[in-house]
Amino acid sequence: MKRTRIKICGLTRVQDVVAACRLDVDAVGFVCYEQSPRFVPVERLASLVNELSPFVTPVLLFVDAAPEKVQTALRVVPHALLQFHGNESDRYCAAFGRSYLRAVAVGEGVDLLDWEKQYPAASALLADTPSVAFGGSGAAFDWSRLPPADQRSRPLLLAGGLNASNVRAAIRAVRPYGVDVSSGVEEERGIKSKALMREFVAAVRSADLDELG
Numbered sequence: 001m002k003r004t005r006i007k008i009c010g011l012t013r014v015q016d017v018v019a020a021c022r023l024d025v026d027a028v029g030f031v032c033y034e035q036s037p038r039f040v041p042v043e044r045l046a047s048l049v050n051e052l053s054p055f056v057t058p059v060l061l062f063v064d065a066a067p068e069k070v071q072t073a074l075r076v077v078p079h080a081l082l083q084f085h086g087n088e089s090d091r092y093c094a095a096f097g098r099s100y101l102r103a104v105a106v107g108e109g110v111d112l113l114d115w116e117k118q119y120p121a122a123s124a125l126l127a128d129t130p131s132v133a134f135g136g137s138g139a140a141f142d143w144s145r146l147p148p149a150d151q152r153s154r155p156l157l158l159a160g161g162l163n164a165s166n167v168r169a170a171i172r173a174v175r176p177y178g179v180d181v182s183s184g185v186e187e188e189r190g191i192k193s194k195a196l197m198r199e200f201v202a203a204v205r206s207a208d209l210d211e212l213g
Contacts, residue, residue: 005178010038129160164199
């Protein structure tokens with residue numbers, strides 16, 4: 001059975017990390033971008049990451065950060081996957097010697113296949129809604145702007161306005177490698193809801209079962 005990977009992003013509290021891990025998600029994201037309402041200072045990363053289950057991947061999100069900031073965070077979370085949302089080049093993203101995700105704001109005229117060529121070292125691309133806050137907007141974009149799965153050469157994570165109500169349709173339409181949710185499982189910015197996380201995970205697993213029908 002196809003298993004769509006699940007990443008919950010923008011966690012700021014220990015109890016939310018614990019709850020996400022109990023739902024067997026694949027990855028959790030921590031925002032290292034100071035202007036985000038979900039920002040986690042580097043001195044708090046260790047306490048959050050210490051609660052991760054062994055097979056849950058921590059992801060550190062940056063926006064045009066100085067290399068020193070990325071390196072400092074990696075000293076705290078050396079096994080992290082990196083995620084970049086700004087104007088970072090492939091060379092910059094790959095310079096830290098870690099696997100990385102490259103976010104793509106899928107606005108009108110954006111060609112995901114061109115981004116695949118621009119970022120050959122990326123482990124995956126993350127398709128998101130254009131936002132001045134670089135993610136977490138709570139708004140979806142037009143999924144038809146994405147190329148069909150058989151044309152893509154990189155794994156694709158789908159983000160942008162996902163929640164338990166629309167993620168089944170999103171998976172059916174896009175057939176992504178994984179889905180990434182933040183605001184869709186929140187009580188308020190940075191504060192996750194156990195119930196909403198549970199409903200989201202259940203909806204993704206239900207979508208996977210649809211593939212067998």
